[in-house]
Amino acid sequence: MxxxxxxxxxxxxxxxxxxxxxxxxxHRIAAEIAAGLAHAHAHGLVHRDxxxxxxxxxxxxxxxxxxxxxxSMATGxxxxxxxxxxxxxxxxxxxxxxxxxxxTSASDVYSFGVILYRMLAGALPFESTHPLALVxxxxxxxxxxxxxxxxxxxxxxxxxxxxxxxxxxxxxPATTVDTTPATTQTSPATTDTASTGSTTTGP
Numbered sequence: 126m127x128x129x130x131x132x133x134x135x136x137x138x139x140x141x142x143x144x145x146x147x148x149x150x151x152h153r154i155a156a157e158i159a160a161g162l163a164h165a166h167a168h169g170l171v172h173r174d175x176x177x178x179x180x181x182x183x184x185x186x187x188x189x190x191x192x193x194x195x196x197s198m199a200t201g202x203x204x205x206x207x208x209x210x211x212x213x214x215x216x217x218x219x220x221x222x223x224x225x226x227x228x229t230s231a232s233d234v235y236s237f238g239v240i241l242y243r244m245l246a247g248a249l250p251f252e253s254t255h256p257l258a259l260v261x262x263x264x265x266x267x268x269x270x271x272x273x274x275x276x277x278x279x280x281x282x283x284x285x286x287x288x289x290x291x292x293x294x295x296x297x298p299a300t301t302v303d304t305t306p307a308t309t310q311t312s313p314a315t316t317d318t319a320s321t322g323s324t325t326t327g328p
Contacts, residue, residue, distance in 0.1 A: 133182025145247030155241055157188040166230040173228045175236035176217045215256040216249055223264035246274040
């Protein structure tokens, strides 16, 4: 197997050196990771262990996703481990993986969100010295809002609910008006009398 030579180090190295990254760098790196994930998912591949040490940089600083060692096909049942095994790194594991459920492309997106959180905040959403406790936090806990770690973070209020639609009573059923002209029926005797001009008398 031949892989691209990526001499720029890993995202983990960069985060350990700098902590929180400048927003412009976060935007660029996140876009490159997202593009790589989209390409993998479009081909039915789930990484299952996305983390900063698996994001490598080339000599121009472009981010590339590496280490698909425990990846699986999203549409197939075959994996490299037995069913029910918790896979992935505890600090970036998705809730469904923490529960022993199969990983999907959404699991990669969750791990990507943890990476994005760390790049922006300079810290992980959950921390523990015990891996199992960390896994349980990803499964059950709610992370701190990033604004509690960055004073310059802007809290975006949720959009207002759409206005309620007015209740309009249905229109009454249309009334059908009979426009057919009325006809007058005459007896044959009357018609005959009118045509001959004679008057019929008794015997």
